[in-house]
Amino acid sequence: MSVADEIKSRLDIVQYISKTVPLKRAGSGRWKAPCPFHHEKTPSFLVDENRQTWRCFGACATGGDIFNYVMKQNGWTFHEALEALAKEAGIDLKPQSPEAKARDQEVDRLRGLLKVVADYYHELLKQPEAREVLKYARKKRGLTEATIDQFGIGYAPDGWRYALDMLLNLGYTEDDAVNAGVASKNDSGRVYDRFRNRLIIPIRDERGRVAGFGARALAAEDNPKYLNSPQSALFDKGRLLFGLDLAAKSIRDSGTAVIVEGYLDAIQAHQAGYTNVVAQMGTALTEMQLKLIAPKWAKKIILALDSDAAGQNATKRSVEVARETLQYSDSGTLAIDIRVLAVPGGKRPG
Ligand SMILES: [Zn+2]
Structure with missing residues (x-):
């Protein structure tokens, strides 16, 4: 069995597409929705559960299997689709060296840490203590509640160990926090929160994973006005x-x-x-x-x-x-x- 066939045997096209498209049942083994690739009111996008295929009978007049779908959805080549779907299906495309695998796992683990921190700061912005900061975001920045939620905007309080203590309680180490760019270490080895008294803007990659933070100073005397996560394997501004x-x-x-x-x-x-x-x-x-x-x-x-x-x-x-x-x-x-x-x-x- 080819890798592509193995991926197809592991993934269900209906499940996969319904993650982003509101499919409705249209008869036995058939699902439909407005086409995700062109604008329309009457659904002409059909997914066939038995054949594991999709087709737009409207303006696109095209279709195919899960690979064609992912390629069209993301503008990817077959190889890019293969890589993404292999990952989705839990299939290793090429055996990695143990070192490369460990490195990937470490990056994934620190991504998890960043997600936790992003949620934490976002939650703090909703607390009564952050009332003035929320007012700043709404009035001075003109951001609506919906925008604040959509972008996950948050608040880093004015203190040295808010994020740090939260992470330590979850079992992360001080080094983890430093490596993920949310804490700094001074010359005497003391570790402290990198972002203090700042409005926090999570920076996500193209797949929606938190890669780092942008932080705007809230006090006029704080410099720099904008502070980002440090450059790292996780946060590469140029990418x-x-x-x-x-x-x-x-x-x-x-x-x-x-x-x-x-x-x-x-x-x-x-x-x-x-x-x-x-x-x-x-x-x-x-x-x-x-x-x-x-x-x-x-x-x-x-x-x-x-x-x-x-x-x-x-x-x-x-x-x-x-x-x-x-x-x-x-x-x-x-x-x-x-x-x-x-x-x-x-x-x-x-
Ligand atoms: Zn279409």
């Missing part, structure tokens, strides 16, 4: 686009991605209904960031970066990276349409 987990569908549907500079800009855009917006969180776009969205999903990229001098330089570099990274068509023109949108008014409110 992350903030908001992509929430923006992916909209980018895929519209074929257009809008890239802004900061995560709060992206959050506010989503709240205003512009759900194809992501943030680059750095100075200039990297090749890795671009490849997360183009050409597989976005055919058009709009760079909406600050129009101050630093922003303009970053934009220029970003456009250069894009030109070097993205494919050229046969006629020698860029296959991706890149536009630069000057944000009027210069500096955004810090």
